[in-house]
Amino acid sequence: MKLFDVYPLFNIEPIKAQGSWLWDKEGKKYLDLYGGHAVISIGHNHPHFVESLKSQLDKISFYSNSIKNELQEKLAEKLGQVSGYPQHQLFLCNSGAEANENAMKLASFVNGRKKIIAFKKAFHGRTSGAVAATDNQKIVAPFNAGHAIEFLPLNDERAFTQAINSEVAAVIIEGIQGVGGIHIPTNSFLQFLSKKCKEVGALLILDEVQSGYGRTGKFFAHQFANIEADIITIAKGMGNGFPVGGVLIHPSIKPWAGMLGTTFGGNYLACAAALSVLEVLENENLMQHAAELGQYWMNELKNFSSILEIRGEGLMIGFDLPDSLATLRQDLLVKHSIFTGEAKPNTVRLLPSLAMSKGEADILLEALSIELKQAATV
């Protein structure tokens, strides 16, 4: 059987990883500033993460959600404490799209409405409702297109005022837009959304799948705005590579048996992985570290005059390049063995492990000074 060929691939095959580094079959070493798409939060193969999974495997790895699972309760308790949302309830699932699908479904159950407001350049995943709320027509199949979604410009209070009304079930917004190219909702815009949603009984869903879990220096990016979201979705950094997602749900939303469900969500291994991530985040003070290193990178990146714009918070950074430097990401990989991310047309995205060292951050700066200097002299 052949693989269904949907991914444009780099001709690189990592077989080993540690911290911020990957190694291929020939032993060549790569600096990972992409984290497998913002997934590696505490570092590849962190010893505590590896040990937690191994010791859980020796005990029990799976049973269905029809039995009591103490690890789920431990995870919910710890997540409530570390995230600053101790009163919210946790529903565990397997991916970011599934978390968003459940979040929108939940909002619709709560107020009986259908319509969702999303934002231009948003990415929320590839399941039916999540992809319909994603601003990329190319990946929306006719089957997914029947949802009632309105896309509004980010940070436009006037457009939002015109669109929000008592027909809206929920407003879904990324803490920081990732796939769209690192675009940040302003604090005042988030505060405005929160206020307007309350006025009309719509739920505010914060998609923190990419921007959450300490990446920005706060546990959730929206916490810079000092707002409380009704529903928050998480995945990526949550399991440091083990597939796990979750939905944080306001205490006023009451569950009923069968309202949401999943076979694999919240399994023992996923909980062990997620718990170990929270423990490392806390024990190694990684949120503060991410804030400090992010600030250092932002300050240093500003010294490169050929970079057009730099945006970001903590270790979620994007910078725009002119067309003449469109190959920079490829050059960083081929000439300097550095993985970075991208957003169309010419944005480089930096999404490293939150445990990256300053020395590793400097490797990128050195590579950039070589490449950008060379480009200036051509």
Ligand SMILES: Cc1ncc(COP(=O)(O)O)c(C=O)c1O
């Ligand atoms: C903000 C955001 N939401 C949702 C998703 C979808 O997550 P998953 O690929 O785990 O379904 C992504 C993935 O890139 C994302 O960046």
